[in-house]
Amino acid sequence: MASSSAQFSQGELSDTQFRRVAALLQEQFGIELPEHKRLSISIRLQAVYQATGGLSFDAFFAERLGQWPDMAVLSELIDKASTNHTYFWREPEHFKLFATVVLPELERRFRMERDLRIWCAAAATGEEPVTLSLLTMEYFQCKGGWRTGVLATDISASALAHARAGVWESQNVLRLPVELRRHFESSGPSQMKLRAKAAAELTWRRLNLVARAYPFRQKMHVVFCRNVLIYFDKDTTEAVLQRIHDVLVPGGWLFISHSETIGRDSVFEYVQPGVYRRRTA
Ligand SMILES: C[S@@+](CC[C@H](N)C(=O)[O-])C[C@H]1O[C@@H](n2cnc3c(N)ncnc32)[C@H](O)[C@@H]1O
Numbered sequence: 001m002a003s004s005s006a007q008f009s010q011g012e013l014s015d016t017q018f019r020r021v022a023a024l025l026q027e028q029f030g031i032e033l034p035e036h037k038r039l040s041i042s043i044r045l046q047a048v049y050q051a052t053g054g055l056s057f058d059a060f061f062a063e064r065l066g067q068w069p070d071m072a073v074l075s076e077l078i079d080k081a082s083t084n085h086t087y088f089w090r091e092p093e094h095f096k097l098f099a100t101v102v103l104p105e106l107e108r109r110f111r112m113e114r115d116l117r118i119w120c121a122a123a124a125t126g127e128e129p130v131t132l133s134l135l136t137m138e139y140f141q142c143k144g145g146w147r148t149g150v151l152a153t154d155i156s157a158s159a160l161a162h163a164r165a166g167v168w169e170s171q172n173v174l175r176l177p178v179e180l181r182r183h184f185e186s187s188g189p190s191q192m193k194l195r196a197k198a199a200a201e202l203t204w205r206r207l208n209l210v211a212r213a214y215p216f217r218q219k220m221h222v223v224f225c226r227n228v229l230i231y232f233d234k235d236t237t238e239a240v241l242q243r244i245h246d247v248l249v250p251g252g253w254l255f256i257s258h259s260e261t262i263g264r265d266s267v268f269e270y271v272q273p274g275v276y277r278r279r280t281a
Contacts, residue, residue, distance in 0.1 A: 012042040017061055021045070021077065024069050029155055030210045030232040030240075031081050040080045048076045075157065083231070084159040086124040088131060088168070088175040091226065094255050094274060095131055098222070102253050103139045106221050107146075109251070116148045119220045121209060121244070122228035123152035126163025126202075127172065130194060132224060133201045134180045151220075153207035164204050166194035209240050219249045226257040226274070242267065248278040 013021065021041060022033035033041065049060045064070040089095065106116055118136065120129035129152035140146045154160050173184050173192040187193035207214065209228065223244050229237045244254060245267045254268060254276045262268055268276035 011046050011057065013038060013045065017065075018042075020065060024065060024074055025077065025081050026233075028069070028071070028074055028210065029078060029082075029208055030236040031078065031155075032231060033081050037081060041077055044077055044080045045073075048073055079156050079158040082156050082159075084124040084154075084156055086127050086227070088127045088172050089177075090128065091258055091274065093258075094224075094226070095135060097272070097275060098132065098253075098255075099135045099139060102222060103136065107139075107143070110221070114146045116146065116222075117218060117220045118148070118150045118222045119216075119224070119247075120150060120152045121207070121223055121225040123154045123163060123204070124156070124159045125168075126152060126159075126166070126204075127168065128152075128224060128226065129163075129202060130166075130198075131176065131180070132222075134176075134183050134198060137183075137198065137201060138179065149201055149203060151203050151205065153205045155206065155208050157206060160204050160206060166199050167191050209243075210236060214243055214247050216247050220247050220252060221249055222253045222255070223248060224255045226255055227260070229256055229260045245278055250278055250280045252278045254278070 018033075018035075018038050018041070025031045025033050045061075046057070049057050052060060054060075055063065064073045110116065116136070118132055120132060123129045129150045133150040136148050136150065140148055152160075152163065154163075167187050168191065170186075170190050170192050173181060183195050183198040184192040185195055209225070210232075225240075225244060229240065232240060241262060248254065253271075256262065256274050256276070258274045260274065262270070262276055264270065266276075267279065269279050270276055
């Protein structure tokens with residue numbers, strides 16, 4: 001009896017089709033598509049094709065992924081192409097700096113406006129923006145009249161759906177310092193759910209970092225954009241960094257990963273590994 005993958009091999013993308021999909025994902029989202037993802041991408045594209053009906057697969061491919069690519073179809077493929085790996089309290093020095101240096105500094109500088117905007121730009125399944133939000137809540141809880149919130153964005157709809165649901169494995173949540181864990185409640189034998197009050201502090205949106213412009217009316221005070229620039233080529237990284245720079249207030253903070261660096265001649269001022277600021281002048 002033929003295995004399901006052998007049966008499927010008829011519908012697997014040809015070399016040319018696979019290279020075309022890889023080139024489109026690279027161009028539109030900066031995401032590299034390795035060969036080992038060919039089968040999962042092929043299965044997803046077949047599912048999209050079957051939902052549309054009508055044309056043959058090759059005709060569908062030529063129409064939707066040819067000269068005028070259909071962004072809705074490409075968006076369906078991102079979840080299979082992107083790496084959403086993350087966990088609570090990843091690279092903790094950044095969170096400690098955020099709570100002990102960044103928030104107090106912003107509180108002093110913006111005490112008249114009493115309004116702080118924090119953007120987590122590669123939120124994946126939500127652990128990082130939730131942590132930022134909880135630290136911000138804790139910090140401002142006894143300082144009345146502040147408006148704070150965390151905007152969490154990612155390109156992956158499935159990662160965002162996971163994040164919005166607000167449920168993570170208990171083992172993962174237990175990585176957080178104990179004072180932050182009280183914002184979770186039990187949700188089944190091995191899962192924990194973010195309590196409604198804390199969940200209300202977060203806004204989840206889909207946003208492509210490779211898009212020409214970011215749709216914000218007001219500037220950000222802090223941007224976390226960790227462990228995503230490594231997937232982009234040099235030109236894409238520079239363009240993304242320039243756009244992030246442009247949406248930060250002067251002196252605003254940028255966090256990237258410890259394993260990512262920004263050149264010394266960049267528009268940002270270096271603070272410590274993975275931490276930069278928009279120059280004030
Ligand atoms: C490895 S995760 C990083 C998660 C988290 N920032 C961390 O450091 O743990 C990378 C995330 O970047 C997202 N991503 C990749 N390309 C993107 C793009 N063009 N625009 C927005 N998000 C993107 C992926 O969907 C994925 O969720």
